[in-house]
Amino acid sequence: MAIKDMAGLLTPYATFDLxxxxxxxxxxxxxxxxxxxxxxxxLCQLKAIEAGADRIDTAISSLSSGTSHPATESQxxxxxxxxxxxxLNLTLLSEIADYFREVRKKYQQFESEFTREDVxxxxxxxxxxxxxxxxxxxxxxxxxxxxxxxxxxxxxxxEDLGYPPLVTPTSQIVGTQAVYNVLAGQRYKTITNEVKRxxxxxxxxxxxxxxxxxxxxxxAPGHVSTAMPGNVVEVLVSEGDTVSxxxxxxxxxxxxxxxxxxxxxDGKVEAVHVTKGDRVTPGEVLIEIG
Numbered sequence: 001m002a003i004k005d006m007a008g009l010l011t012p013y014a015t016f017d018l019x020x021x022x023x024x025x026x027x028x029x030x031x032x033x034x035x036x037x038x039x040x041x042x043l044c045q046l047k048a049i050e051a052g053a054d055r056i057d058t059a060i061s062s063l064s065s066g067t068s069h070p071a072t073e074s075q076x077x078x079x080x081x082x083x084x085x086x087x088l089n090l091t092l093l094s095e096i097a098d099y100f101r102e103v104r105k106k107y108q109q110f111e112s113e114f115t116r117e118d119v120x121x122x123x124x125x126x127x128x129x130x131x132x133x134x135x136x137x138x139x140x141x142x143x144x145x146x147x148x149x150x151x152x153x154x155x156x157x158x159e160d161l162g163y164p165p166l167v168t169p170t171s172q173i174v175g176t177q178a179v180y181n182v183l184a185g186q187r188y189k190t191i192t193n194e195v196k197r198x199x200x201x202x203x204x205x206x207x208x209x210x211x212x213x214x215x216x217x218x219x220a221p222g223h224v225s226t227a228m229p230g231n232v233v234e235v236l237v238s239e240g241d242t243v244s245x246x247x248x249x250x251x252x253x254x255x256x257x258x259x260x261x262x263x264x265x266d267g268k269v270e271a272v273h274v275t276k277g278d279r280v281t282p283g284e285v286l287i288e289i290g
Contacts, residue, residue: 226281244266
């Protein structure tokens with residue numbers, strides 16, 4: 001069994017209580033998988049060990065900390081000479097760390113300033129992988145300087161959507177919508193197709209009540225949009241055409257793959273907002289059906 005804390009939200013004494021409670025009820029090995037995003041993971045792991053955890057996940061120091069795991073060598077040193085001594089050789093671990101320190105330099109172009117330790121994750125609750133993806137999205141839009149606004153917007157979007165867990169895929173659904181809200185300068189001016197699908201029950205029942213105004217705006221019938229950014233390859237209908245739910249009305253291309261986009265209701269095409277070759281984004285209304 002594993003306690004997976006991918007955002008680094010655990011705190012030391014809460015970890016102790018959680019591990020103690022689990023070990024009292026479950027006769028299985030317990031693993032602590034915690035990322036150091038908030039800087040608390042090493043402390044959480046030590047309290048987990050005191051409470052009876054059987055294993056901790058760490059990373060060699062040259063690839064550790066921040067949105068990675070606590071450093072292996074640090075935890076080995078902390079436990080040395082105790083009842084929890086790992087028996088691992090610090091000298092050999094140091095040699096491994098030196099090797100990967102040089103390897104890491106080869107990938108310097110992929111480093112991000114948003115993978116360092118930042119205790120504000122206790123507020124935004126953004127997992128490390130999500131931070132990196134958001135940074136890449138904003139960088140593509142030449143808006144990396146607005147990432148703090150996005151971090152502030154994420155808890156608001158999450159509340160609006162009924163507090164979905166920030167794990168894949170709902171973490172990306174929340175994060176992408178927050179990016180749209182910030183860049184558009186107006187909240188929910190554009191609503192992504194995945195948010196619409198989420199609010200229609202495509203990812204199960206939200207854990208808490210959803211903002212009624214957001215739900216109403218997101219679930220307007222007859223709006224045809226795409227789930228991925230791409231280009232229009234072909235428009236299959238014209239204004240005035242009668243269509244059926246599930247009928248292909250557009251073909252788009254993304255990542256060298258063509259995808260049919262379908263009508264979501266029966267009705268008549270009231271407006272077509274795109275033509276062949278247009279660039280489209282998720283949540284953008286491409287065709288209106290009434």
